Amino acid sequence: MYTSSNGLYVAHGPNGPISITGTMANRHGLIAGATGTGKTVSLQVLAETFSQAGVPCFMADMKGDLSGISQTGRMSGFIEKRCAEFGITEPRFAPCPVRFYDVFGEQGHPMRTTISNMGPALMSRLMGLNEVQSGVMDIVFKVADERGLLLIDLKDLRSMLAYVNEHAGDFRVEYGTVTSATIGAIQRALLGLENEGAEKFFAEPAFDIEDLFATQDGMGVMSVLAADKLMLNPKLYSTFLLWLLSDIYSRLPEVGDCELPKLVFFFDEAHTLFTDTAPALVSKIEQVIRLIRSKGVGVYFVTQNPTDIPDSILGQLGNRIQHALRAYTPKDQKAVRAAAETFRENPSFKTADAITTLETGEALVSFLDAKGAPGVVERARILFPLSQIGAITDGQRLDIRNASPLKGKYDNVIDRESAFEILLADRQRAEQEQARQQQAVEEQKARAEQERLQAQQAREQEKARKEWEKEQKAREKEAAKSSRSTKKTSKAGLGTVVIGAAVGAAVSSLSRSAGKAAADSITGSKTTDSKKKSGSQTAAGKAISSATSSAIRTLTRSILGNLTK
Numbered sequence: 001m002y003t004s005s006n007g008l009y010v011a012h013g014p015n016g017p018i019s020i021t022g023t024m025a026n027r028h029g030l031i032a033g034a035t036g037t038g039k040t041v042s043l044q045v046l047a048e049t050f051s052q053a054g055v056p057c058f059m060a061d062m063k064g065d066l067s068g069i070s071q072t073g074r075m076s077g078f079i080e081k082r083c084a085e086f087g088i089t090e091p092r093f094a095p096c097p098v099r100f101y102d103v104f105g106e107q108g109h110p111m112r113t114t115i116s117n118m119g120p121a122l123m124s125r126l127m128g129l130n131e132v133q134s135g136v137m138d139i140v141f142k143v144a145d146e147r148g149l150l151l152i153d154l155k156d157l158r159s160m161l162a163y164v165n166e167h168a169g170d171f172r173v174e175y176g177t178v179t180s181a182t183i184g185a186i187q188r189a190l191l192g193l194e195n196e197g198a199e200k201f202f203a204e205p206a207f208d209i210e211d212l213f214a215t216q217d218g219m220g221v222m223s224v225l226a227a228d229k230l231m232l233n234p235k236l237y238s239t240f241l242l243w244l245l246s247d248i249y250s251r252l253p254e255v256g257d258c259e260l261p262k263l264v265f266f267f268d269e270a271h272t273l274f275t276d277t278a279p280a281l282v283s284k285i286e287q288v289i290r291l292i293r294s295k296g297v298g299v300y301f302v303t304q305n306p307t308d309i310p311d312s313i314l315g316q317l318g319n320r321i322q323h324a325l326r327a328y329t330p331k332d333q334k335a336v337r338a339a340a341e342t343f344r345e346n347p348s349f350k351t352a353d354a355i356t357t358l359e360t361g362e363a364l365v366s367f368l369d370a371k372g373a374p375g376v377v378e379r380a381r382i383l384f385p386l387s388q389i390g391a392i393t394d395g396q397r398l399d400i401r402n403a404s405p406l407k408g409k410y411d412n413v414i415d416r417e418s419a420f421e422i423l424l425a426d427r428q429r430a431e432q433e434q435a436r437q438q439q440a441v442e443e444q445k446a447r448a449e450q451e452r453l454q455a456q457q458a459r460e461q462e463k464a465r466k467e468w469e470k471e472q473k474a475r476e477k478e479a480a481k482s483s484r485s486t487k488k489t490s491k492a493g494l495g496t497v498v499i500g501a502a503v504g505a506a507v508s509s510l511s512r513s514a515g516k517a518a519a520d521s522i523t524g525s526k527t528t529d530s531k532k533k534s535g536s537q538t539a540a541g542k543a544i545s546s547a548t549s550s551a552i553r554t555l556t557r558s559i560l561g562n563l564t565k
């Protein structure tokens, strides 16, 4: 509880109230202890104290029991005893202002983000990718960025992977080889993520971290994320919280030292953050934790054993509440010793011995003093919360959700144009263009075929004309031959024959001209133009008249020749 005299008062030791130093509350903290020793209630007491001081907090509710922070607490035998021990006469039970969130949108406002916001490193962790696959994810994000393609949901990422696969050759020089096998492995990991229901988490409207900094009637608003279902996928849970932390870090301005933190972030089941996490990401987490305090954010890890947390991060957690640890096995005993060594020794008791004998709601406590030095460890009893201990009903949760100022803000998913839609449209355009080109090729083929047929027809007509001419010549030859034999057998009848031959020649000449005109008419070479056609007819007429006059001349000469003999 926050009081004017005790400040952020959270525990009571042999020497009286133990409080967190407000200016040091952003130097992070740890709540550790075996199951059932009082970690969740300690978290609730701490968060409630911050809320009363006007500091908003974010916390993940692993079992639903943190939701009680939204309701007024009640007196119990346990609390009555504590009141007597602490010298508290009339505890003022009261709730904290709470907003419930849920990644799956069931127990609170949906809390989502986009793939772009999550970034390649966290996406790779979430999907359990190896180093090579993570490298390809980096390329996929870079290409999407260069092409101005938004990666919002899982289908955007899927389309982008397919795009990079199809155009791998274009990126080889700049980014190196991207094999289909690697893309295939990432796509399979993506399928796994979809099967775990992660598509609900990657969508818009994305959560606006500004909403975490709300206050109400002078109290800090408690943002409680329902994590019971989310925790079934520890990787999704821890990656999500890590993203939230990184997002807060990247968006907040530097504030330097403050009287009180701007926000306190509780990370329950913190060990999930470091399980199967690449060393590069662990050092990134370490860096975020180190730097985020200058932005006025305190991060409090909650876990069963402090050894679950890497030393590089454990060393940064200045405010500690250590509940009881069990020491049944040699491994347990080692963990107890390790936990004890992280405290500044109190000469009045042995830390390692105390850790194993603490009661529920009792803890070894050490907070940073005003100069940032860790206080001597004290065996203390944690205050009881003024809000309700334990879960609330579904009806109470619904009432809070309905009364929230965020009602409606995140409820409906908006699927705006992003990589999936743009790449789909590009693909459709490309397919249409391909179909158009295909049609043009077909049309060209049809035209060529038509021209071929026309040429063939013309060739056949020319052949027919030539054959006709040949036959005609043969007929003329035949006619000339029979004319000569007739001349020999009948001189008297020669005139008639000559006349006949002349007439025949004239007719033949006439026929040739007519035949030529007819042939031209067949080939069409002289029939398309009416002028040429009439010219051709004139030529035929001339041929007829010339043949006729030639025949008459021959006839005359032959008659005259016969008469003179």
Ligand SMILES: Nc1ncnc2c1ncn2[C@@H]1O[C@H](COP(=O)(O)OP(=O)(O)OP(=O)(O)O)[C@@H](O)[C@H]1O
Binding pocket: 033, 034, 035, 036, 037, 038, 039, 040, 041, 042, 078, 079, 360, 361, 362, 382, 383, 384, 385, 389
């Ligand atoms: N400071 C306290 N004041 C009042 N009651 C407490 C306190 N600490 C613990 N308790 C009691 O002990 C019970 C168990 O505590 P809590 O749920 O916090 O344990 P836990 O360490 O979170 O357990 P788990 O690991 O199973 O989550 C609480 O339900 C509550 O009844």
Ligand SMILES: [Mg+2]
Binding pocket: 039, 040, 041
């Ligand atoms: Mg608990």
